[in-house]
Amino acid sequence: MGHRDPMSEFAATIHDNLDRLRENAPGPIVVAVSGGADSVAMLRALAESTPPGELVVAHLNHQLRGADSDADAAFVAGLLPELPHFIERIDVAAAAARANLEAKARQTRYDFLAKVAQQRGAQLIATGHTRDDQAETVLHRLIRGTGLRGLRGIAASRELAPGVRLIRPLLTVSRAEVIAYLRSIDQPWREDATNADTAFTRNRIRHELLPMLRTFNPTIEDALARTAPQANEMFAEIESKAIELLRLAERPRADSTVVLDKAAIQGVPTQLLREVLHVIWQREGWSRNGMTHAHWQRAADVAVGRVPACDLPDRIRIVGAARVVRIGPAA
DSSP states (O other): OOOOOHHHHHHHHHHHHHHHHHSSOOSOEEEEOOSSHHHHHHHHHHHHHSOGGGEEEEEEEOOSSTHHHHHHHHHHHTSSTTSOEEEEEOOHHHHHTTSOHHHHHHHHHHHHHHHHHHHHTOSEEEOOOOHHHHHHHHHHHHHHTOOHHHHTOSOSEEEEETTEEEEOTTTTSOHHHHHHHHHHTTOOOOOOGGGGOTTSHHHHIIIIIHHHHTTTOTTHHHHHHHHHHHHHHHHHHHHHHHHHHHHHHEEEEETTEEEEEGGGGTTOOHHHHHHHHHHHHHHHTOOOTTOOHHHHHHHHHHHTTSSSEEEEGGGEEEEEOSSEEEEEEOO
């Protein structure tokens, strides 16, 4: 094989990742571009290796940083103008009201991307998460006291909406490789000043904790990032068992209330029972943002009869009776 220059090598890696993640999903790809280095590198690399008719650029202006947000949108609009661009403005702060602003911004962005995909008949949405993001996510979750589920980190591929998958073709490359690629092609990018604000835990991890950990292990990001796929392999087996257990234990529901046969879940390991509850929450679309390990454990205690009932975040209530367990929105 002939020698490839750095630009071609980077694009070839992204193209190989894309091929692996497509999972026989033909058609256009919506490329989520914020204007930052990661997403700009992803767009340029995909443009190198993908026919122009298959790429759609999507950018959501959250209007959270005033003139800087508008400048980001204008910058993205000027990238590869031969491609179709979808750029939208939404006042996320106003939409969030008293809700968690970060969570609201993320959900609004994903809703926008799903809408663009559906309008364009696209089955795939590509986002620019890198191996560094994976390492930071695993470390962040460890700090918060995660279990095996959290150690899976950022998924390389997941369903975002019916018929639409979110894929992350940069998840195997480092931020340093991203920057080197952009410099090799003289491609500028936008910097978000809030990424340097260490008032945010994620930024403290990136700018303070990881540099300190590198004094113990210079390749700490690689070590953390490797944890995610290993945890995912182990977790897949547990999740499969939980889905099967739920199939066996679930009884006809009562309106919005999920009903489980209490006898079917007796003697089940607590870890597996907690995962059954996770599967229910995910399927029903109930928020898990406020659910801590203690909440999941308390719910499991109700399910096996150690506690009669409990109220959980997002106004979900679980109640145990003689033969069944009822889980659903509180009246």
